[in-house]
Structure formats: C-alpha cells, structure tokens
Amino acid sequence: MKVIIAEKPSVARELAKVFGANTKKAGYIEGKGFTFTWAFGHLLQLAPPQDYGFYGWRAQNLPMLPAKFKLAVRKIKTKDGVVEDPAVRKQLDVIKALFEECTEIIVATDAGREGELIFRYIYYYLKCKKPFRRLWISSQTDQAIKDGFRNLKPGTDYDTLFYSAHCRSESDWLVGMNATQALSISAGNRAVLSLGRVQTPTLAMICSRFNEVKNFVPETYFQVAIQLKKDESLFRAISAKNYKTKEEAEEVLEAVLDLARGYEKGARVEKVEAKAKKEPPPLLHDLSSLQQEANKKKGYTADQTLGILQQLYEGKLVTYPRTGSRYIGDDIFASVPDLIAKFKDHPLFGKQAQVLSSQKLNKRSVNAKKVTDHHAILPTGEPAGHLSSDRQAVYDMVVGRMLEAFHEECLKETTKITLVSGALFTANGTVIKQAGWRAVFNDKDEDKKDEDNATLPAVLKDETLVISNKAILERQTKPKPLYTEATLLKALETCGKDIEDEELRYAMKDSGLGTPATRASIIETLIKRDYIKREKKSLIPTDMGLAVYDVVKTKKIAQAELTGAWEKRLEEIKAGASVADFKAEIAEYTKSITQELLKAGTALAPITVKAKA
C-alpha cells in the first residue's frame, strides 16, 4: 500500500477523487491500492524553552541556544492552560499507523517551503524510515494531478528546500524567544514584551507613521475657484497655482473677470485636452486584497475576513482562501464560462453574469506562471443557499470580483480644460463611455477626488464663458493617513519594495513581511500585547507600543530588511549553500540582540509598572 499525505483534508479529498478512491475512514480515505491522509497545516512545532531545561524567564538562561531542537505536538489554549491539541494527536496517530503499514509515502503537501517542512517534521518526529517521493503541482485540476503523479520526484530532490525551511523555523525561534525574554526580563518581568522578525517591523511601521502624523505641521495654502456656465450646465475650475498667502490669492481673485464685475463672458478657453482611457479590470482576489476590500467596504478586520472565508471554504462555496496569487492557470480558466453561467440568476449579479456569457472573457487574471501553491480565490459555483449577512457580504465580494476580472475594460474619457481669466484655471473631468467591469458594482472610482470626476460640458478652444461666481479656497497640506488594517496589509505585502539594498530588495520581491496566512494574526498579536489598538478604522500604537518601538527602532529586529537578508540566505541554502554558516550567523545575532536588550529594556520598566497597575 502507498500512502499519500496532503497538507490539509480538502487536498487529500481532491486527490482521492481523481484516483477513484472513496472508502472514507477516520482520518484517511482508501481505495485502488492507495491511502490518502492529511495534516492540518503544521502538526508539530519547535518545542518551547522549558523542553531544553530553560525554566522560567531568567537572564541566566539567555541566550537560549538549544544544541538540537526538539519537536512537540501542536498545542491549544484551553481553560486548563496550554495542552496538546487532541485532534492533532489523533491525526498523528493515524498517520503513524499508515506510515508503518505502507511501502512508500507520496508527499503531497503544498508545493513550497512550508509544505515541505510540514511533511518532514511529521516524518522525523515519527522516526519514519520509509521511502518517499514528492508530488509537485501548482494547480489541482484533474489533469494537473494526473500529470503530477506520472512525474513524481525523488524525495531527496527537496532536501535543500527542507534545510531552508528548517533554518527559517529555527531562526525565528532563536531570535523571537530570546529577544522576547530579554526585553521582558530587563523591563522587570511584569508583562510579555514580545519581539519577532515580523511583528516588530510591523509595530515599527505603525509607530513611525503615528509619530509622523503627530509631528506633522500642516501648511495653509490658498486656491482660487471660479464657477463657469456653458449653456445650462455649471462647472468649477481651480487656479492652476496654489498661493502661500491669502493676499496673493485675493489679488488673483480680484483679477477674475466675472459677471458681478460686468463681464458677460470673462473666461476664455485656452486649451481643451481630451483623452480616451482604457481601465483594465482588477485582478482576481488573493487573501490580502480581499481582506483590504472587506476592511474598506464593511469595516471587517483582517482576522474576521479570514474567519468568514474559512467558513465559506469549509462550506465548499469558495476555493482555498489563504492564497497569495491573484491569477489562475489556463486549466481553471477553461472552467470559468460554466462557473459564470451558474450566477445568471443571482439577484445582484445575474445581469452582469449574462452579459459576460455572451462576450469574450478578459484574460488579465490568467497567467499560470503567477500561480504559486494556490490560485486566486474563486467561488466554486456550489449553490450558496441562505448565508449570514457577513458571509453573504464576503461571498458577494468573491463572486463580484470574478465577474469584474473577466469583464471588458472600462472606457473613459478624461478632459482637462484650461481657462484664462486674469490667471490660469483648470477643470478636470472624467466621463465613463462604457462601464465594462465597473458595471458589476457600479462603484465610483474611490482613488480619485470628486472634483476630478466631474462631468464637463463640451467646450471649444477660444470659446468664451460666463463666470457666475468666484471664491478663495483655504486648504491645508495633510499628513499621510494613519494605517488602517487595509493599508497595513498592503504595506506588509509591499514593504520590501523600497529597501535600498538591491539584493535584499530582490530577495523580498515575492514575499513582503509575513505571509497571507499569517498577517491577520500578526495584527491580533500586537493588539493582544497591548502594543497597538483599533481606533475607528485606524491602528494606533499604545504608550507601551511606542515605548517598545523607542527601544528597538534602530535595531535590526525592527527592520523589514532583516527578512530580506534571511530570504536571500534561505534561497541560497535551497540552491545548495551551507546551512552551518547561516546557523552560526543566527547564533551570533541571537547573542548580540539578547545582550543589547538585557540592557536596553530597563528603560521600559516604568511603563510596565503602569500597565500592570
């Protein structure tokens, strides 16, 4: 018997279906000489400090550098404290029995670094010696699965991938556990002051933006607005220049030849620029873009959206949600017309689904090369039935985005009218000629200011127009906005892009900080630590968060570059570079950051006393 192990039940079911195996047992499916079993993500984790004899949180223990890491069954928190997760233990027992029985293991965890680690941790924890081969597929259509099984790779081909995954895991433990204890201890051991490769740069981003806003000095400036009349329509134009003082603006205002001053047609059209613009449809959603949209439209937190999506996924209404890809492959695309047809009677989207059924689909979201372990989020087409309002809202975002993504471009015409009346004035307008994908939600373009979205009347060069009104506008420069969950998620995704060092920037280009599956929990961790809080839609630091930021802001652990540097080395390890060298560097860094924090954290003692009181 051969046993196939997947990362999660849904994938195991999919594989079993392709093989025609359908005898369901507790924790596995069998048939046709194969057994399909699964993990639930990471079943095992690196054992906590006490498993190496580091009891309590004491400076003498630091730095904790286990000679050899141990694995422990994943824990959950219950009212009786932290215990082994019984479901995980049970599944491990199932896997153990199957591994003992089998002649060969086929590794079908997700095709990536963590997928490899999930399997290897199980394999080594169970002290299994059975031979294994690797299934490496990036799409789960029947054809891709069949091809993948015909083309299984030797398990050892992925040894270096495992080494890089293992290094990632141990390095995060070493730096995170030691830095956390060092800071907490030196601040008086009254509160958990956690630090980590991902959470600390995230905190730093929130704090630095907050400080920027707090220290921002707004500057007042002035504009002159005129109201013009062409036949029966009115529109507004704004001075081409901004003025620093009210006096300057008043001079310009005075010079305007308006009706009140007796000028029948005091404005002359200097220039009319009309441009046709094609606006392509948005890409399909990945988890992050959906979390951002749900936060903007409905105010859901990233964590809530992930939870809702997980429920929809378990209800088989949407495809795998924790994806970082906004694309699908050609195989999935082939099934899209049928999928769209299933929404022809949908109360909200039925009409657009029908429209789409009769036109050529836009292929902007179709690119097999940009599909990583999972493709973009799509509805499955299963009948949804009655859903709670939040599930319905998120489901509609998935369905609506699918219709948008395969829709035609939106055709717009933008117009810029330049006028002279004393000074120069401009009016910007946009007219949607053909809604295309924008017909799905009929939303306005939220990135644009209202005044740029005005509908302007047709005017000709050198035509003269009535100025029916004029005014001075007092404006203020604005700071960048505080982070919301939506903008923070975006920033986490893209934060590697402005790193100066070219190699580090390259190493982070596909990753950013954290992963789609973990970003929501990073935000929740910072809130749980009392480092940040939600205020309306914004995320703002607490006094504690700001104090921690002050201590670590110049250190490597607070920089996104640290992840870039690690990614670069991990990529090299994957390509065969020395593991020992990287481990030695991490041990060195662990020692130095621990020493620094053991001294630096004393500055935080007063604030932890206050927090405790």
Added chain:
DNA sequence: GCAAGGTC
C-alpha cells in the same frame, strides 16, 4: 508567559 508558520 515567548516566534512564525500552517490550518480545523
């Protein structure tokens, strides 16, 4: 009591 990573 602690990281980041995965997922029911």
